[in-house]
Amino acid sequence: xxxxxxxxxxxxxxxxxxxxxxxxxxxxxxxxxxxxxxxxxxxxxxxxxxxxxxxxxxxxxxxxxxxxxxxxxxxxxxxxxxxxxxxxxxxxxxxxxxxxxxxxxxxxxxxxxxxxxxxxxxxxxxxxxxxxxxxxxxxxxxxxxxxxxxxxxxxxxxxxxxxxxxxxxxxxxxxxxxxxxxxxxxxxxxxxxxxxxxxxxxxxxxxxxxx
Amino acid sequence: xxxxxxxxxxxxxxxxxxxxxxxxxxxxxxxxxxxxxxxxxxxxxxxxxxxxxxxxxxxxxxxxxxxxxxxxxxxxxxxxxxxxxxxxxxxxxxxxxxxxxxxxxxxxxxxxxxxxxxxxxxxxxxxxxxxxxxxxxxxxxxxxxxxxxxxxxxxxxxxxxxxxxxxxxxxxxxxxxxxxxxxxxxxxxxxxxxxxxxxxxxxxxxxxxxxxxxxxxxxxxxxxxxxxxxxxxxxxxxxxxxxxxxxxxxxxxxxxxxxxxxxxxxxxxxxxxxxxxxxxxxxxxxxxxxxxxxxxxxxxxxxxxxxxxxxxxxxxxxxxxxxxxxxxxxxxxxxxxxxxxxxxxxxxxxxxxxxxxxxxxxxxxxxxxxxxxxxxxxxxxxxxxxxxxxxxxxxxxxxxxxxx
Numbered sequence: 092x093x094x095x096x097x098x099x100x101x102x103x104x105x106x107x108x109x110x111x112x113x114x115x116x117x118x119x120x121x122x123x124x125x126x127x128x129x130x131x132x133x134x135x136x137x138x139x140x141x142x143x144x145x146x147x148x149x150x151x152x153x154x155x156x157x158x159x160x161x162x163x164x165x166x167x168x169x170x171x172x173x174x175x176x177x178x179x180x181x182x183x184x185x186x187x188x189x190x191x192x193x194x195x196x197x198x199x200x201x202x203x204x205x206x207x208x209x210x211x212x213x214x215x216x217x218x219x220x221x222x223x224x225x226x227x228x229x230x231x232x233x234x235x236x237x238x239x240x241x242x243x244x245x246x247x248x249x250x251x252x253x254x255x256x257x258x259x260x261x262x263x264x265x266x267x268x269x270x271x272x273x274x275x276x277x278x279x280x281x282x283x284x285x286x287x288x289x290x291x292x293x294x295x296x297x298x299x300x301x302x
Numbered sequence: 303x304x305x306x307x308x309x310x311x312x313x314x315x316x317x318x319x320x321x322x323x324x325x326x327x328x329x330x331x332x333x334x335x336x337x338x339x340x341x342x343x344x345x346x347x348x349x350x351x352x353x354x355x356x357x358x359x360x361x362x363x364x365x366x367x368x369x370x371x372x373x374x375x376x377x378x379x380x381x382x383x384x385x386x387x388x389x390x391x392x393x394x395x396x397x398x399x400x401x402x403x404x405x406x407x408x409x410x411x412x413x414x415x416x417x418x419x420x421x422x423x424x425x426x427x428x429x430x431x432x433x434x435x436x437x438x439x440x441x442x443x444x445x446x447x448x449x450x451x452x453x454x455x456x457x458x459x460x461x462x463x464x465x466x467x468x469x470x471x472x473x474x475x476x477x478x479x480x481x482x483x484x485x486x487x488x489x490x491x492x493x494x495x496x497x498x499x500x501x502x503x504x505x506x507x508x509x510x511x512x513x514x515x516x517x518x519x520x521x522x523x524x525x526x527x528x529x530x531x532x533x534x535x536x537x538x539x540x541x542x543x544x545x546x547x548x549x550x551x552x553x554x555x556x557x558x559x560x561x562x563x564x565x566x567x568x569x570x571x572x573x574x575x576x577x578x579x580x581x582x583x584x585x586x587x588x589x590x591x592x593x594x595x596x597x598x599x600x601x602x603x604x605x606x607x608x609x610x611x612x613x614x615x616x617x618x619x620x621x622x623x624x625x626x627x628x629x630x631x632x633x634x635x636x637x638x639x640x641x642x643x644x645x646x647x648x649x650x651x652x653x654x655x656x657x658x659x660x661x662x663x664x665x666x667x668x669x670x671x672x673x674x675x676x677x678x679x680x681x682x683x684x685x686x687x688x689x690x691x692x693x694x695x696x697x698x699x700x701x702x703x704x705x706x
Binding site: 116117118119120122148149150151152154156195197201204207209230231232233234235236243256257258259260267268272 | 378379382384386387422423424425548550551552553554555564566571634635636637638639640641642649651653655656664666668672673675676677705706
């Protein structure tokens with residue numbers, strides 16, 4: 092395992108202006124990751140690939156993660172002085188986590204045979220600013236995998252040479268791996284129309300009549 | 303890729319949620335040359351999805367100049383069922399039988415990769431006997447995968463039937479072993495988090511030893527027929543060469559990578575399971591052409607046999623599953639883990655994010671044959687159509703895994 096903190100300080104020195112953050116991981120795997128800002132991602136990636144000590148020449152796994160907007164609640168212990176007596180009170184603090192889409196890159200080195208170093212990038216939001224820089228120019232291995240992220244999560248990769256759908260068909264409208272994806276209502280394919288299906292069909296017919 | 307396409311894509315982003323950049327990467331050529339023009343002479347051919355050499359439902363959009371390939375774009379997704387979404391909707395264990403269907407030739411290595419990732423996520427230990435069983439089943443899987451691949455490759459070259467049937471005969475013996483151990487020939491669903499599902503039945507080790515002892519004889523015979531075959535040499539040598547640097551940069555793994563001369567075998571690098579206890583070599587190719595890829599698989603089978611005979615002799619008795627492992631109510635702590643193994647086709651990885659619930663928050667398969675297809679075009683350019691079939695055959699894809 093390579094010390095992520097050391098990589099972080101090195102990168103901050105060599106890539107000026109890069110905002111890096113270590114994302115903790117509480118699971119026994121202990122695989123922490125490095126969150127990179129979009130503007131410096133390509134420079135950081137190139138540095139990681141070409142640094143003589145790291146030589147992370149192999150992007151193994153590239154994938155997306157969807158984090159919809161969520162209200163997180165955590166229990167916080169607060170010391171409070173009530174009538175001159177200090178006591179500890181538990182309080183639930185709620186924070187709003189803004190939604191974002193994330194791309195995760197698992198990097199290894201074939202030359203030095205070490206890894207993984209995990210790189211993450213986050214989009215500004217999940218709707219109109221779902222954009223990230225493409226790292227295909229650094230690692231060709233990202234080409235199909237970034238296309239897959241675009242297809243299933245809807246992240247637009249700037250600078251990708253060939254950003255098309257890859258698993259779903261052209262003309263498909265949505266991004267099915269998102270947490271809020273709703274399957275289209277295919278009542279017509281029900282083999283035996285029963286009460287529930289007929290009820291749903293009514294809705295379709297009234298909509299057709301209205302148009 | 304020209305610089306123009308890049309800037310054009312960046313300047314005009316498709317509307318969010320729209321179908322995406324509808325323009326295809328290459329200009330679609332008119333089917334008939336316009337009148338008064340002799341035509342460019344280029345021909346667009348759609349190879350597949352129902353082409354016998356595509357090993358399933360896989361399509362290649364090929365642009366040909368005569369018989370020479372000018373452009374080639376793989377098209378897939380015909381078998382896409384969004385395996386990852388399905389897995390996010392069920393418990394961790396319920397996805398185990400589903401992993402069998404990824405690479406349906408190698409269900410046991412798929413099981414192992416998934417179990418390994420979950421074990422990393424939850425911090426489970428695996429008993430020694432279970433580790434041995436895992437190595438034995440994984441190496442048997444590698445034997446039958448490689449031998450079938452060679453059979454299919456020869457079938458693609460026009461040696462219809464016979465070599466494939468020789469390969470299938472040997473595979474049958476290994477599948478019989480799987481059947482008596484797991485109850486299923488291909489969809490084994492055998493590994494569990496922290497061990498294996500059932501112990502070896504009586505007489506299984508002896509039966510496996512017989513298979514392993516007889517295998518080299520078959521391999522010698524197979525190689526005697528094929529190794530010096532003039533047609534095989536002429537069709538494969540110098541075809542579809544993949545340079546080392548490109549192979550590394552494009553994330554190619556498995557026998558394909560080693561055929562290009564890169565010494566990278568995850569069994570040696572990560573030493574997962576108990577691979578540190580076995581003495582085996584990593585065969586490497588020189589030129590990375592189809593012949594090297596064929597030869598690497600033959601040599602890897604011989605190394606697998608070494609591991610197998612060692613493992614079958616050394617297997618200890620004991621429990622086969624970690625007593626702390628919970629089958630019901632399994633909820634790993636929040637966090638994430640990436641586990642990977644050297645599957646017969648390359649690096650098979652599983653990336654899991656847990657939010658503390660019984661279902662994985664994110665479940666991702668890193669399929670080796672999907673990523674090995676990235677450089678299919680680079681390998682096929684300037685080759686004949688007939689070579690494309692062989693090059694694709696030597697990549698060793700299974701569409702259950704590519705499309706997920």
